[in-house]
Amino acid sequence: MSNEVRPQEELIALPAPKTIGDALAAAAAQPPEPVAVAAVEPPPAEPAPKKRVRMPRATEAKGRAIVITSGKGGVGKTTVTANLGAALADAGKRVVVFDADVGLRNLDVVMGLENRVRMHALDVIEERCELDEALVRDRVRRSLLLLPAAQNRDKDEIEPEDMTDLVSELTEQFDFVLIDCPAGIEQGFRNAVVGAQEAIIVTTPEVSAVRDADRVAGLLPNDMPARLIINRLRPALVKKGTMMSVDDVLEVLRLELVGVIPDDREVIVATNRGNPVVDMPGSATGQALRRIAARLLGENVPIPDLTQRKDWFSNVLSKLNFSRADAKG
Numbered sequence: 001m002s003n004e005v006r007p008q009e010e011l012i013a014l015p016a017p018k019t020i021g022d023a024l025a026a027a028a029a030q031p032p033e034p035v036a037v038a039a040v041e042p043p044p045a046e047p048a049p050k051k052r053v054r055m056p057r058a059t060e061a062k063g064r065a066i067v068i069t070s071g072k073g074g075v076g077k078t079t080v081t082a083n084l085g086a087a088l089a090d091a092g093k094r095v096v097v098f099d100a101d102v103g104l105r106n107l108d109v110v111m112g113l114e115n116r117v118r119m120h121a122l123d124v125i126e127e128r129c130e131l132d133e134a135l136v137r138d139r140v141r142r143s144l145l146l147l148p149a150a151q152n153r154d155k156d157e158i159e160p161e162d163m164t165d166l167v168s169e170l171t172e173q174f175d176f177v178l179i180d181c182p183a184g185i186e187q188g189f190r191n192a193v194v195g196a197q198e199a200i201i202v203t204t205p206e207v208s209a210v211r212d213a214d215r216v217a218g219l220l221p222n223d224m225p226a227r228l229i230i231n232r233l234r235p236a237l238v239k240k241g242t243m244m245s246v247d248d249v250l251e252v253l254r255l256e257l258v259g260v261i262p263d264d265r266e267v268i269v270a271t272n273r274g275n276p277v278v279d280m281p282g283s284a285t286g287q288a289l290r291r292i293a294a295r296l297l298g299e300n301v302p303i304p305d306l307t308q309r310k311d312w313f314s315n316v317l318s319k320l321n322f323s324r325a326d327a328k329g
């Protein structure tokens with residue numbers, strides 16, 4: 001018998017919700033669970049069904065399924081997914097981050113969980129294992145779990161209906177299902193979107209990324225709310241006029257802005273170590289990600305104008321009653 005955790009069983013024993021909102025949601029969600037299990041329990045004489053039970057569609061389920069998408073590759077979808085997962089778990093939510101980047105998975109690496117991955121989403125879809133056997137619990141946060149993608153398979157091998165069913169099943173167990181979408185607009189993108197109820201589009205302030213984000217926004221279902229994260233903003237470059245500003249991006253995309261994340265080399269360091277950026281003390285990037293998580297939870301947290309922030313050197317100078325112009329002479 002291995003020491004692997006059995007996430008599904010343990011989730012049932014999670015601590016009581018922290019906020020009134022959580023308590024109401026939990027109270028509203030609780031009664032049907034035992035009743036539903038009791039009602040569908042097969043008679044003892046019948047063998048246990050091998051095939052996965054088809055769950056209600058995502059729109060009827062209690063959790064929120066959010067796809068993190070972009071069009072252009074390398075703009076920060078996986079980084080955002082992992083960190084929002086951590087921040088939402090810290091807020092007392094049950095969260096699963098679902099790597100839908102079949103063949104190029106790396107959410108497990110970003111979360112430092114690559115050595116714990118045994119099974120993956122395709123194993124669940126093709127009924128080689130149960131869902132709880134494929135879920136991997138985070139090293140630190142007990143209510144954060146990862147559903148890994150298959151590494152040696154192709155995105156086209158998954159049928160959209162299977163993704164819808166799997167995401168629906170996840171929303172039965174989790175408050176948030178964050179789906180890390182592959183780059184591009186092909187089958188992998190369609191599969192990642194099909195089971196979701198909401199979208200977050202990530203872009204960097206570059207013309208090519210913004211154009212791809214615009215294309216992706218147009219490909220989402222009409223009734224799917226889509227919000228925007230601008231990642232890797234460099235305030236100094238915006239001030240110089242060499243990088244698109246938040247307003248420039250919003251002029252093209254016209255989506256609801258849910259957050260702006262500054263560019264920070266430390267993100268790459270943290271990511272390479274498999275640590276969340278939200279855990280980096282004093283990190284402006286980590287704070288920006290936590291604010292986004294709070295907004296997803298409905299909190300009214302203003303989006304600060306990063307270009308108005310003083311850099312470290314200017315802060316020191318202002319404390320000494322100098323300005324940068326004074327310093328230059």
Ligand SMILES: Nc1ncnc2c1ncn2[C@@H]1O[C@H](COP(=O)(O)OP(=O)(O)OP(=O)(O)O)[C@@H](O)[C@H]1O
Nearest residue numbers: 073074075076077078079183232262263264267268
């Ligand atoms: N705010 C940031 N500051 C600095 N580096 C960042 C930031 N966000 C992401 N990165 C870095 O950018 C690179 C790409 O990030 P990530 O893998 O999250 O993008 P992605 O959109 O998931 O890529 P892909 O399309 O290939 O899946 C990584 O090296 C990551 O550490």
Ligand SMILES: [Mg+2]
Nearest residue numbers: 077078101180
């Ligand atoms: Mg990625």
